[in-house]
Amino acid sequence: MKKRQRILMISLLAPALFVLILVMLYPLINSFVLSFYRYMLTDPQGITFIGWGNYVRMFNTVGFWIAFRNTLVYVGGLVFFEFVIGFSLALLLNLQIRCRAVLRGFFMIPWIIPSVAIALLTMWLFNPDFGVVNVVLRALGVISQPLGWLKDPSLAMPTVLLVTVWKFFPFMLVVLLAGLQTIPEDEIDSAKIDGANAVRRFIHITLPHMREIIMIVTLLEFIWSFQYITIIWITTKGGPVYATTTFPVKVYEAAFQEWNLGFGASIGVFWILFLLVFSIFFVRVVGGKAESKV
Amino acid sequence: MKTRTVGLISANVLTLFVLIIVLLPFYWMIISSFKPTPDLFKLPPDWIPKTWVLDHYQAVLRGGIRERVGFLTYFKNSLIVCLAVVAVTLILATPAAYILSRVKFGGGRTIINVILVTQMVPIVMLLIPLYIMFMKMRLLNTYTSVVLTYLVFTLPFSMWMLKGYIDTIPKELEEAAMIDGCSELAALWRVILPSIRPGLIAVSIVSFLAGWDEFIIALTLLSRNSMRTLPPGIVLSFVGEFQIRWGDMMAASVIISMPVVFASALLYKYLVGGLTKGAVKG
Numbered sequence: 001m002k003k004r005q006r007i008l009m010i011s012l013l014a015p016a017l018f019v020l021i022l023v024m025l026y027p028l029i030n031s032f033v034l035s036f037y038r039y040m041l042t043d044p045q046g047i048t049f050i051g052w053g054n055y056v057r058m059f060n061t062v063g064f065w066i067a068f069r070n071t072l073v074y075v076g077g078l079v080f081f082e083f084v085i086g087f088s089l090a091l092l093l094n095l096q097i098r099c100r101a102v103l104r105g106f107f108m109i110p111w112i113i114p115s116v117a118i119a120l121l122t123m124w125l126f127n128p129d130f131g132v133v134n135v136v137l138r139a140l141g142v143i144s145q146p147l148g149w150l151k152d153p154s155l156a157m158p159t160v161l162l163v164t165v166w167k168f169f170p171f172m173l174v175v176l177l178a179g180l181q182t183i184p185e186d187e188i189d190s191a192k193i194d195g196a197n198a199v200r201r202f203i204h205i206t207l208p209h210m211r212e213i214i215m216i217v218t219l220l221e222f223i224w225s226f227q228y229i230t231i232i233w234i235t236t237k238g239g240p241v242y243a244t245t246t247f248p249v250k251v252y253e254a255a256f257q258e259w260n261l262g263f264g265a266s267i268g269v270f271w272i273l274f275l276l277v278f279s280i281f282f283v284r285v286v287g288g289k290a291e292s293k294v
Numbered sequence: 295m296k297t298r299t300v301g302l303i304s305a306n307v308l309t310l311f312v313l314i315i316v317l318l319p320f321y322w323m324i325i326s327s328f329k330p331t332p333d334l335f336k337l338p339p340d341w342i343p344k345t346w347v348l349d350h351y352q353a354v355l356r357g358g359i360r361e362r363v364g365f366l367t368y369f370k371n372s373l374i375v376c377l378a379v380v381a382v383t384l385i386l387a388t389p390a391a392y393i394l395s396r397v398k399f400g401g402g403r404t405i406i407n408v409i410l411v412t413q414m415v416p417i418v419m420l421l422i423p424l425y426i427m428f429m430k431m432r433l434l435n436t437y438t439s440v441v442l443t444y445l446v447f448t449l450p451f452s453m454w455m456l457k458g459y460i461d462t463i464p465k466e467l468e469e470a471a472m473i474d475g476c477s478e479l480a481a482l483w484r485v486i487l488p489s490i491r492p493g494l495i496a497v498s499i500v501s502f503l504a505g506w507d508e509f510i511i512a513l514t515l516l517s518r519n520s521m522r523t524l525p526p527g528i529v530l531s532f533v534g535e536f537q538i539r540w541g542d543m544m545a546a547s548v549i550i551s552m553p554v555v556f557a558s559a560l561l562y563k564y565l566v567g568g569l570t571k572g573a574v575k576g
Contacts (some may be wrong), residue, residue, distance in 0.1 A: 008478055009393050016390035016449060020412075023424065023446050028415055030423035089312065095305045105562055106313055109320065112558045114507045116525040117547035120532070121323045124540050130335050132322055139338075166316070171569070178570035216406075223413045230509040234529055248510075251418045256514055261422045268419025275414040 035266035041259035054266035064267070066242045067250040074161060074232075074246050075225040079218055081165045086172025087214075093173075094180045104174060111170035119234035122163045126150055150235050153243040160232050160244055167231070172217060179213040180206070215286045222282075223275060247271045327351070327544035334540050350545035363520045365546065368527030371437075375512075375523055376505035378441045383448045383501045384494060391456035392482055396465070405457070412450045420446060421514055428515060435518045443511050448501040455500075458571040459493030460486060496568025499561050506554055524550050 038050045058064050089107065093100055110118070125133050126149035134146040149159045183206060191201050229248035232238065238245035238253065245253075247267060255264030326334060328346045333339075354365050394405055424443055425434075433439040467489070468481040476484065487494070506524070513526040522530070528550065532543045558565055 005478070009397060012389035013393045016386040016453065019386055019442070019445055020449060023442050024412065024415065024420065027420045027423035027427070030426075031419050034423060089309070092305055092309050092312075095302065101562075103309060103313065104566070105559070107316060108558070109317060109555065112503065112554050113320070113551045114525065114547075114554065116507075116509060116528055117323070117551050120528070120543045120547050121319055123533070123538075124326065124544065125319060125322060127540075130337070130339075130540075132339060135338055166319075174566055175570055178566070219410065220413065223410070226414075227417055229418065230507070230525070233510065234533065248416065248418045251416065251422075252510065255418070255422045256425075261426070265419060265422050268416045268422070271416050271419070272414055276411070279410065279414065 031265040031268055034262050035269045037262045039260070039262035039265075041261060050262075054263045055270075057263065058266050058270065063242055063245065064250065067245045067247055067267075070157065070242070070244065071226065071246040073157060074164075074244075075222060077161045078164055078168065078225040078228075079222050081161075082169045082172045082221060083214075083218055085165065085169045087176050089169075089173050090177040090180055093177055104177065107173055108170045110167050113167075115167065115230035116234065118163060118167050119231045122159070122231065122235050123150065126159055151240055153240045156236050156240055156243040160235060163235075164225075164228065164231050168221070168225075172221065175213065175217050176210070179210050183209045211286075215283070219279060219282055223279070226271065226275060323544050323547055327541060327548050329541065331541050350539075350541040351549070353539070353542050354545045354549065364531070365527070365549075367520060368522050368524045369550075371516075371522060371527075372506060372524040375437055375440055375444070376502050378437060379444045379448055379505045380498045380501045382441060382445065383452050384498065386445070387449055387452035387456055387497065388487070388494070389482070391453045392460055392486060394453060394457045395460035406454070409450050409454045413447075415446075417446060418510065421511060425514065435516055435521045437521075439515045440512055440523070443515065444501075444505055444508060448504055452497045452501060455497055455568055455571055456490065456493050459490040463489050492564050492567055493571070495561055495564040496571070499557060499565050500568055502557070503554055506550075 035054055036049060036051060038046060038048050038053065040046060093103060093107075125131050128134065128146055128148045128151060131149070133149070134143070137143045138146065147155060149155050187205055188201060191205055196204065227248060229246070229252065232244050232246060232249060233252070236244045238249040251264045251267045251271075253264075254260050254267065325343050327350050328348070329340070329343045330345055330347045330349065333343065333345070399405060421443070424439075428434050428436075428439040463486060467485050468478075471481040471485050472478065508523075509525040509529070512523045513529075516522050516526070519527075528543075528546050532539060532546065
């Protein structure tokens with residue numbers, strides 16, 4: 001019986017594990033190996049082991065450090081603004097009982113619309129000559145000259161950041177709102193009877209209840225934001241100059257435009273190690289505090 | 295009580311105001327797709343189109359008929375890829391999630407930590423060895439390559455999400471079925487599957503949305519025009535051309551948004567349930 005169960009268990013888990021090994025673990029290990037090779041797809045004869053060569057080149061390239069900085073700005077900006085907007089709206093929606101589900105549904109529309117549609121719409125809205133954003137801002141007197149937005153090196157990053165926040169804040173909103181709804185009513189009611197005002201209730205009841213959810217959802221959003229390339233790739237391709245070149249753009253350019261697969265892999269390896277260290281740090285600091293408080 | 299009512303009304307007004315700002319760009323997308331081309335370049339623009347035309351929709355859909363390969367081909371390819379991803383994800387993730395739920399592995403946090411680590415792996419980096427692998431296996435420009443690669447992100451979250459649903463079903467239910475003479479597999483089929491229907495629907499819709507949205511993998515693995523899915527297909531047909539056809543671009547955007555908006559509206563309850571399940575339970 002015991003043995004039969006073990007066989008059953010393995011045979012149920014095996015197909016999924018096999019696929020994950022094939023498309024995830026094997027390529028992951030392969031990437032680590034590739035990153036130590038000069039591997040140009042355009043030069044199949046010239047594949048040679050070069051040790052830390054790709055890494056030395058990576059750290060000595062100006063473009064890499066610009067991409068690193070841009071990635072931190074883009075990802076940090078996404079998580080921060082998505083969280084602030086998502087949590088504020090979740091608190092707002094949590095106040096009212098009527099139409100809450102319908103409103104939440106409408107707020108989810110940007111998250112559901114495909115990235116490609118969002119990116120094309122961005123190019124149209126922020127078009128320097130005919131875009132409606134320039135028209136509106138000039139009518140309101142915010143700007144006197146039409147701006148280039150995606151074509152201006154100093155404005156391109158804020159523009160793609162704004163649009164990506166707009167696309168992804170609904171996820172934060174939905175998850176945080178669901179978290180708010182699990183807070184027991186009677187705790188809030190008894191705090192009210194004790195005379196605690198809204199701010200005190202927020203700090204002493206809402207936040208402790210939400211800490212775990214906030215930690216998971218911000219960490220996930222942080223990790224996912226690192227991956228996200230679609231809007232940037234379609235609207236700016238990482239430009240103008242290097243203004244919106246982030247890690248995925250850099251890896252993709254190296255691997256699939258210069259066909260330098262080894263160099264692309266080395267940037268990917270740096271990225272995963274950075275994320276791993278950051279996540280452990282994040283879970284220790286934020287999660288550790290949560291445990292000691294509860 | 296009165297201040298509370300005033301507070302609620304102002305909260306409602308504020309929410310509606312934010313909602314209008316959030317949705318306004320889509321209004322512009324829709325009306326731009328119906329404006330005659332000269333009106334698109336009018337300054338100041340018409341806030342409500344003076345004339346409504348279907349020219350752009352006709353141009354987008356006709357492209358596929360006249361040039362043999364075009365929008366309708368991309369649409370068909372996207373549909374095939376997404377449905378295949380949903381089917382394979384469900385078949386692989388459900389039994390695996392059952393085991394993850396019923397068998398204890400280490401501490402309670404082990405599985406979520408493993409899932410988190412899988413999310414950290416850069417997909418553009420995985421694409422490098424996968425590209426080499428598919429090239430050697432002569433699988434470039436096939437649906438198989440793209441569907442397999444999409445499993446990189448659909449499989450981990452689906453296993454995690456379904457595990458959350460199965461956790462809520464008491465073990466006694468299967469045990470009762472087994473006492474009645476069911477095998478473990480029959481118990482899984484007859485007891486677990488019907489009770490996690492909302493979870494299966496949620497996983498399907500989220501996997502479908504992910505496939506419908508994906509751009510960079512499809513762009514790389516499917517370079518032949520007749521194999522392209524909608525996102526790269528649209529971008530390569532409209533962007534980077536000498537003259538940008540804004541009206542056609544907006545019409546194409548509306549068309550590719552419609553299936554997912556309708557599907558999400560229809561399955562809204564399941565979609566929200568699925569998204570919140572994993573995180574809220576902790």
